[in-house]
Amino acid sequence: MLGLKRTNSCGELMSNFAGQEVVLCGWVSRRRDHGGLIFVDLRDRSGIVQVVFSPEVAQDAFLKAETVRNEYVLTVRGVVKLRDSDTINPNMPTGEVEVNGLEIRILNAAKTPPFYIQDDIDVDETLRLKYRYLDLRRPEMQRNIILRHRATKLMRDYFDSNNFLEVETPILIKSTPEGARDYLVPSRVHPGKFFALPQSPQIYKQILMVAGIERYFQIARCFRDEDLRADRQPEFTQLDIEMSFVDQEDIMKMMEKMLAYLFKEANGIEISAPFIRMTYDDAMNKYGSDKPDLRFGMELMDISEAVRGSEFKVFESVLKAGGRVKAIKVPNYSHIPRKELDGLVEYVGSFGGKGLAWMCYTPDGIKSQITKFFSEEIVGKITAMTEAGEGDLLLLMADKPAVVNPVLGQLRLEMARRLDMIDPDKLCFLWVVDFPMFEYDEEEKRWVAMHHMFTAPRDEDIQYLEQDPGRVLAKAYDVILNGTELGGGSLRIYQRDLQEKVFNAIGFSVEEATEKFGYLLEAFEYGTPPHGGIALGIDRLIMLMAGRPSLRDVIAFPKTQSATDLMAQAPGTVAPRQLKDLHVKLDVLAKK
């Protein structure tokens, strides 16, 4: 490349560069060979510009351009010129100019890629993941990577200017009980012992508060060895925050401002703060979810009192057992085909719903399989209570709240998707607050912490910790965007005796607690400030900002659903010697 130093990027060449000689570097996005004239679309990170090679302008460059193929890596020297008005391409940002190629250096040839390096391709994701370096060359993926960079930069700027310190915490830590399955790393030095990879930096950030850091943040990699989803990867990134001398509102305000700043600077979108605050109870009762999507209505309605005393045995027995009868009103869908209704019964079944009733308010009256069990009065009460009118469809379910709420909540989302009721451009943030401290684990027959075991109970509920743990609410809060949990946090326990009470409530003995995190309990005795924090899932946040349906589109090198890296072929086998060093013996037979 002697004497040819890159002077400009492809995407920046606009009409004001006309007449300038430039040296560009990039990849051949496309070549159009007209025999006596060759067009090369040259692409770099900034964009694409058209380079023209003509034998009259530069014979050598023209001959070399004939040999060039897609994805060849070039340095091109040429002169920017305005295009004739009839050859302007309004579809590309640089379409008013082109570069008259004077000289080409082929820095590297390239094999024909297995898929097009362009947006909106329709290829199996397996291929994209295997050739991730080609996938990432596509402009839309580059935009995602750039957005992610900008977003994390803005976060760092924001927290820096609010007097936070970014502190790194260890990746090799001690396995702690509860929560997700740990990724484990065997210790060579300590035979039979293991490190765990952090599910979050929880304990370290609390200890940083004891250490007087006061305001901590970290863009932290976290690991959870659980099954994957479109919005769940086994390793993911959290924006982790912890603050001393604050209450719940302080933390929520700090995050609201950060999110408003982020969306404004990165996406140019104004979002209104403060966000709605909704109690966990309200969220479950009205939306059947602790992460409600508020972009549309169709709330769950409790019609137990309207149907009480009917001839319909299913409803009556549920009500007698303390359950509820609830409904959602699907607007303008009373003409739903019978076949789809049957499908919905099956749909709720997949979530544990035992049945589904319907009332179609058609122009010819109410069509329903259950109104024959209802008096006119009851039908009237239902209609009044739900404000159902002609054209509406009521979907009804009866069960205990722990079933009817989540299942109807799922149905609410499904109906909204089917009827296209969700505005994809809307951003609905909210806080869900007043979470229960514990939930009962049927398998283990004990209470477990809903958020985590360092979460502080509300002061007024501490009295119930021993007798009635189910009644205790926590100083915990989740931030939700469009039905996705962006993150959650809590105020923490900072007194040893209260922490021990909570351990007690979840059946955690003092000995066990001491063995697992005695260091934290001990730290609490050396002057711990009141503190609390929150963590946001950065991958999910970027996914929503980029409007992508999958986390994999905003992670440079994501894993497949079976937690493998198709490009690097990880995980892989290791040499027997490595296992020996680690004192690890396998109980699986190596595949032939």
Place this chain on the structure above:
RNA sequence: GGCCCCGUGGUGUAGUGGUCUAACAUGCCGCCCUGUCACGGCGGAGAUCGACGGUUCAAAUCCGUUCGGGGUCGCCA
């Protein structure tokens, strides 16, 4: 661990028991072409239909197993 969807030239699809010696588009290769921008024209190469087993006179097509990918329930404090 359960349920659902997908797997056919490089890529995306069609073909759902025989007429498939597998079609179409695009990409690739060659020739032609001086204003294209998804350039165009002509010609050519390229697939034992994910793998294995079974049913059948006959399988891309039906059945079973398995592998890979995706979605989801469980799981994910």
